[in-house]
Amino acid sequence: MFDLARLKDAIAAHGPVARVVVAEIAGSVPREVGASMLVWQTGQSGTIGGGTLEFEATKSARAMLGRQTTAELSRHPLGPALGQCCGGSVSLVSEIFTAGDLEHLDEKQSFARQVAGDSAMPLSLKRAETLARNQGLAVRPQLQDGWFIEPLRARAVPLWFWGAGHVGRAMVQTLAGLTEFDITWIDTSEARFPEVIPEGVTKLTADNPANLVPYAPSDAQHLILTYSHALDLELCHQLLSHSFAFTGLIGSKTKWARFKNRLNDLGHAPDQISRITCPIGDPTLGKQPQAIAIGVAGALLHDLKNKKARKDQTA
Known part of the structure; x- marks a missing residue:
């Protein structure tokens, strides 16, 4: 294309x-x-x-x-x-x-x-x-x-990465070369990013990244990978108050169980909370950042392929 x-x-x-x-x-x-x-x-x-x-x-x-x-x-x-x-x-x-x-x-x-x-x-x-x-x-x-x-290339899928730690870096490196995605990468300071940012990736910094949620496109896909559970929770809270196509959170089943209770206390209904996917990736591939990145990339591409197939069938 x-x-x-x-x-x-x-x-x-x-x-x-x-x-x-x-x-x-x-x-x-x-x-x-x-x-x-x-x-x-x-x-x-x-x-x-x-x-x-x-x-x-x-x-x-x-x-x-x-x-x-x-x-x-x-x-x-x-x-x-x-x-x-x-x-x-x-x-x-x-x-x-x-x-x-x-x-x-x-x-x-x-x-x-x-x-x-x-x-x-x-x-x-x-x-x-x-x-x-x-x-x-x-x-x-x-x-x-x-x-x-x-x-001519259709509009790329907005993909927002929250966090530039080991997993965030592995994911961005894995997905940055794919033209299907328009990547925005957010963290709290310049120092948290690698010296070289992949071509085509938009880098943003904010003392409180959750303040940037209202600026995300309503059809964006989000992956929450920060160093802070408190920030992860705040991002989940803000995204559930905003429109999104997909939100994935890195973490264990135990972490997600705690987050669901906290999000419920913040006023979000169970059906809303269930729109967030946690854990992300394919557990059978392992817990290394690269393995998580491969699992998530595969899932995102598989979902895009299925959506395109459904669209072609109805065209």
């Missing part, structure tokens, strides 16, 4: 940026159609997978930036040409973007453009673009007759 916001951020930070996307595949390949990466002269983000394929595509993208080529379509047999064991083939679309190139995309649901040749836009792609615009139907990334179409 074409992540317009991330591309705009990269351009603002680095100037013209090359975007490389998997446009077509055959046989066994490392990544799916639509997988993409951004490349600038001094760095890159995202991945198209494949080791040598990505290395060569990055080198070509930087060469494009140097000679100001706007778009290229290239085909790569992974075994014969690159010596990879996958054995399939990949077609890549590589394009150079500046801020001005993206202005017309803000209100669109899909992005169709010619990347090779000089043929007219195929009727099937025109129809897909029209259905996306008029009926909100999902567009499948596809390459046809030198034209490539992609869905």
Whole structure:
């Protein structure tokens, strides 16, 4: 999916940026159609997978930036040409973007453009673009007759992490690379955060983080992972007085039993309190921060996949 916001951020930070996307595949390949990466002269983000394929595509993208080529379509047999064991083939679309190139995309649901040749836009792609615009139907990334179409990224799920301790750090590191989430990370002071914050993560500090709850989107998902049981309880209390899509609290069954009693004393009904999930993660994976992070990430992604499947069935 074409992540317009991330591309705009990269351009603002680095100037013209090359975007490389998997446009077509055959046989066994490392990544799916639509997988993409951004490349600038001094760095890159995202991945198209494949080791040598990505290395060569990055080198070509930087060469494009140097000679100001706007778009290229290239085909790569992974075994014969690159010596990879996958054995399939990949077609890549590589394009150079500046801020001005993206202005017309803000209100669109899909992005169709010619990347090779000089043929007219195929009727099937025109129809897909029209259905996306008029009926909100999902567009499948596809390459046809030198034209490539992609869905523009839907709004990411707001995901708020409360706490930058060991578990909070593991979770943010695990989830920060996923474009499905827009991450906000909160703690009481700068000193509690690592020196390097993952790209795309918004960091907030507050003496009393619970004061920030009213600023959270009503459909945000929350994970409460602070160093203080008192702060955990206050966050639960404030979130139950605010709208949210999901709230998870790190802790034992004993901790949650105490919290339920305290939250009941604070005026919250049992059905409201039950909206908070505690414990979080998959206990069978272990109690290490990384294991908890993997369990929580899996649950969040599984939930997103199920919601998308239900939405597709009713579309």
